[in-house]
Amino acid sequence: MNQLLPLYDVHPISIKLLKKGHPWIIKDKFTDKFQPRERFIVAKERRRPFSLLIHDPKHSNIKARVWSSSGDFGKLIKNFKKDLQQRIFKAIKKRQDLKIIEKRDNIFLIFGEADELPGIKATLLGDQVLIQFYSYFWENYEELVINNIIKTTNQVLNKDITKADVWIQYRADSSAQKKAPKSLDPNCSYKNIQVKEFGVLYNVQLGKLYDYGLYTDMASVRSHLEGIFKDSDSVLNLFSYTGAFSLYSLALGSKDVVSVDLSESYIQDLEENILLNEFDKDSHQSIIDSVENAMNHLNKENRVFDLIISDPPSSSSDKNKRSNALKDYEKLLPKMVKSLKPGGKIIAFLNTHKINRNKFRQKLEQIITENNFPLKITKTLKLAEDCPELRGFPEGSYLKGFILSHD
Ligand SMILES: C[S@@+](CC[C@H](N)C(=O)[O-])C[C@H]1O[C@@H](n2cnc3c(N)ncnc32)[C@H](O)[C@@H]1O
Structure with a gap:
């Protein structure tokens, strides 16, 4: 059987x-x-089949996945379609x-490698379904x-999804053009x-932009923060x-919520979300500016908050600067402490x-120690629930958070 397998050497690393x-x-x-032309590749170690991989010759970087x-492996290739169905079901x-569908209807049904x-x-x-x-x-x-x-979602989660409700998006290559998801309904583009x-x-918003306007992975983190938001006016x-x-905190009773983002259109979406929920507009203030500028103003005005959330992109650029989120905390954390x-x-x-x-923890601790801030790391946050993590796969555990509590 082994002779028939597409056996290949792979790098020792x-x-x-x-x-x-x-x-x-x-x-x-x-x-x-x-x-x-090989759809499946078997990596060998010292001539012995070691791992069955799905092959992606078109991808510029990730050439195969386990x-x-x-x-x-011969049988597994033969049973691939059945195996695929079983994994989707699982x-x-x-x-x-997990019973999360009762609490939110934006959930990951499948979270890649970890599933x-x-x-x-x-x-x-x-x-x-996207x-x-x-x-x-x-x-x-x-x-x-x-x-x-479609079949499994309808059967297991008691839904009524048809093909016309499905959106497809290829995000295979970061070098490829970033396209919005496409509807399987030929008469629908948005x-x-x-x-x-x-x-x-x-x-x-489906079909408009590359991202749809809500980070579903963050929902798994938000559920662990209910108590903190409830305690924060x-x-x-x-x-x-x-x-x-911001919406989560307004829903949990905060009376003074300030949101800062560089993008006017995201802030417009935010304000539409506030209207949609009929939240009190006077409890919320939007600032369209860089976080750096906004913090300088808030510091100058001596504005202070019970809770400050910072969720920067891994690298961001405003008009004149490119920056990296970890290093930026050196400047940003002192401004947050002031507020x-x-x-x-x-x-x-x-x-x-x-x-x-x-490394992230060490950086935060270093900033706290060097500035003698009255802060302690009291909790770690990570992807959870419908966003499982896989051991040995840091790419899948991209989201990290820490709660820093003031004495
Ligand atoms: C990772 S997203 C935040 C997601 C958000 N916390 C959530 O859960 O929905 C990063 C956001 O930062 C904004 N942004 C990037 N650089 C910025 C900067 N220098 N100042 C203010 N906002 C910035 C982007 O427009 C984007 O909306």
């Missing part, structure tokens, strides 16, 4: 990483030898077991994936829908995007797999 649970093979001189590291059943479905993410957004492919491999099985996600999360309504939301954290009430809390996020949790 790839073998080492695969053994630790990392599910990707990155382009190198070994992957250059993979035959483009399908299985155990079992009879992933969606997991969400049903043993490498390069596939699927999100339920109200009565729409399927995102991160690997071109899935072009070969697109129909099968779509049909199975839809504005509303989804509900912990009692709050959010506008979601005043909240400053830095890098607010369309305002998910923090005694006994208040800062929630600092970092949104990149390139810096690990320890």
Whole structure:
């Protein structure tokens, strides 16, 4: 049987990483030898089949992803379609077991590698389903994936999804042009829908932009912050995007919420979300500016808050500067401390797999120590629930957060 398998040598470092649970093979001189026509590749270690991979010759960087590291690879290739269906079922059943659908209708049905479905993410957004492919491999099985996600979602989560409710987006290559999701309904190119999360309504726009206006992964973090938001009368939301954290705090009774974002159109979306929920407009203030400028103003005005949230993009650029989020905390944290009430809390996020949790913690601790700030790290935040993590796969654990509590 082994002779029939498309056996290939891979880089010794790839073998080492695969053994630790990392599910990707990155382009190198070994992957250059993979035959483009092979859909499946078996990585070998000392002539023995080691890992069954799905092959993506079109991707500029991630050339293969692990399908299985155990079992009879010949049989697994033969049973691929059945196995795929079972994995989709298992992933969606997991969400049903979590019982999150009762609390929010924006949930990940499939979270890629951590659900043993490498390069596939699927999100339920109200009565729409967005399927995102991160690997071109899935072009070969697109129909099968779509049909199975629809069938399983309807069956397990008691939904009534049809093909016309499905949106497809390829996010395979960061070098490729960033395109908005496409509807499978030929007569529809754009839809504005509303989804509900912990009692709050959010506008979601499908077919307009690359992102749909709400970070579903953050919902898994928000659920762990309810108590803190309830205790905070005043909240400053830095890098607010369309305002998910601001709306959450208004819903939980905050009376003084300030949102800061560079983008006028995201702030406009945020304000529409406030209207949609019929929240008291006087409890909210929008600032369209860089966080740096906004903090300088707020500091000058001696504005203070019970809670400050900071969720910067991993690298951001305003008109004249490019910056990196970790380094920026050196300047930003002191400004946040100035605007923090005694006994208040800062929630600092970092949104990149390139810096690990320890390094982020060390950086925050270093800033706290050097400035003698009366702050302590009291809690760690990470992706949870419908966004499971996979050991040995830092790329999947990109979101890190710490709660810093004022003495
Ligand atoms: C990761 S998103 C924040 C997501 C948000 N916390 C949520 O959960 O919905 C980052 C946001 O920062 C904004 N941004 C980027 N650079 C900025 C800057 N220098 N000052 C203010 N906002 C900035 C972007 O427009 C974007 O909306």
